[in-house]
Amino acid sequence: MEFSIYRFNPETDTLPKMQPFTLPDDQVEPGMMLLDALLLLKEQDDSLGFRRSCQHGVCGSDGMNINGTNGLACVTPLEELDTPVTLRPFPGMPVVRDLIVDMxxxxxxxxxxxxxxxxxxxxxxxxxxxxxxxxxxxxxxxxxxxxxxxxxxxxxxxxxxxxxxxxxxxxxxxxxxxxxxxxxxxxxxxxxxxxxxxxxxxxxxxxxxxxxxxxxxxxxxxxxxxxxxxxxx
Amino acid sequence: MRLLSGQRAWLLQRITAVYLGVYSVLMLGYFIFFAPADHARWVAFVGHPLVGLLTALGVVALLLHAWIGLRDVIMDYVHPFGIRLTVLILSATGLLILGLWAFAILFKAWLS
The missing domain is CATH 1.10.1060.10 (Alpha-helical ferredoxin)
Structure with a gap:
């Protein structure tokens, strides 16, 4: 499964860029949420930054822009998303790093x-x-x-x-x-x-x-x- | 500065919208079904005290409605204070000129 994720590190980058990621099909399980996929992608590249905590749609940490619509990664079923899944930080908020915004x-x-x-x-x-x-x-x-x-x-x-x-x-x-x-x-x-x-x-x-x-x-x-x-x- | 901001502006925008809606339908009906044959009859129609009053109210409603709408757009999109103030003053001046012009026309029709 293909992903395109917004990357920006203020310490090294002058401009943000979209980075392609691939989640191998054998890692995609039925009923998987987007956050589960993000955690697996973070194993591929541990510099990928995003917030998450409870992982069950209660804490509200992992809000992000998913294929153009804001939502919580932990309650967004992966199978409902068109590929490549495009992930960006919240629009209109200053980016701290990658998908993490200053709230x-x-x-x-x-x-x-x-x-x-x-x-x-x-x-x-x-x-x-x-x-x-x-x-x-x-x-x-x-x-x-x-x-x-x-x-x-x-x-x-x-x-x-x-x-x-x-x-x-x-x-x-x-x-x-x-x-x-x-x-x-x-x-x-x-x-x-x-x-x-x-x-x-x-x-x-x-x-x-x-x-x-x-x-x-x-x-x-x-x-x-x-x-x-x-x-x- | 609550004269025309917050709830009052919001409410006035809706009240003027209702008035303008009714007024527009009435005028449209008149021009479709009883269209004045020439300029003199149009002047006589507008010069009628009731029509003149309804139209004058319509002009005031339109100006208020337009002002609140323009002000909203300017507040949303024009952020530097100096530019915003200038654009607001220009818009208000433009609307006032249009209003005075409309009243001059109504007054002339009423006199004749």
Whole structure:
């Protein structure tokens, strides 16, 4: 099986290049994921750099651009991919080495969404209880693993990564705006009501298309807009 | 600077779109089914207070809609602050001139 993988080592290269790799057919097993293949290719050339950790689509480390679409290598079945499998780092993010990108800006925007529960009411003796129906509102929002596939697929985030929060951070913003235990809803909505942080989203929906967890950041963003609208009416 | 940014801009863009959609269909219907025979009749039509008012509102809606759209495109793609400001000012000036021109036409039609 043929691969074409983006290679760049800032210490020795001035320009990136695509390097061909071949995985012998006897090493390809049914049900194999792309990450399994990458680990075998790394045995051929141990200078190949990529992130991975849990290998089961939970940690979100191995996000990359696979045949032009962002995804997680560990949950992408090898047999579904056209050859040569072209692997590149996330578009729009600075490359550290090979498939490894610098996600500092992504984390900065995540932090800017204030992804923590704000509740200054006196703590109850046991846990803060939530109505099951209210808890259900968080389904589809809390499952995000912050792999970055969505934000790295978003043209608005490519153009203005420093000002637009990006779909991943906005999904988290929506998660805390929807949380009935959170008391900072007004503050959260006020902060997002400018020309950049939320409203750079033009509903392109690449985020929803690529999310490896099947989440819908575009809908979460639209829900924030609707909440904002209801508040102002 | 919340006058025309964030949620208000987004909402105005949608409201003006609805108005322009309805206005365009009405005007299209008029020109298809009751097309004015000559310039004088067209002037009389536009000079009618109701048509004039609807058209004036249409011009305002169009200008607002175009401004928000242009501003979005410029914010997305033009990044150096100085150039962005210049392009924004040029776009706003162009739209204002178009608006004044449209109002001058409407005013002339209303007078005659």
């Amino acid at each position: 500092t800006n992504f984390w900065d925007q995540y932090r800017a969404a204030e992804p923590w529960l704000v509740n200054d009411s006196p703590e109850p003796e046991v846990e803060r209880k939530q109505d099951p129906a209210d808890r259900d509102e968080l389904d589809g929002l809390y499952e995000c693993i912050l792999c970055g596939c969505c934000s790295a697929a978003c043209p608005s985030y490519w153009w203005n990564p420093d000002k637009f929060l990006g779909p991943a951070a906005l999904l988290q913003a929506a998660r805390f705006i929807k949380d009935t235990r959170d008391e900072a809803t007004e503050h959260r909505l006020d902060r997002l009501d400018d020309a950049w942080k939320l409203y750079r989203c033009h509903t392109i929906m690449n985020c929803t298309q690529v999310c490896p967890k099947g989440l819908n950041p575009a809908k979460a963003i639209s829900d924030i807009r609707r909440t904002m609208l209801k508040r102002s009416l």
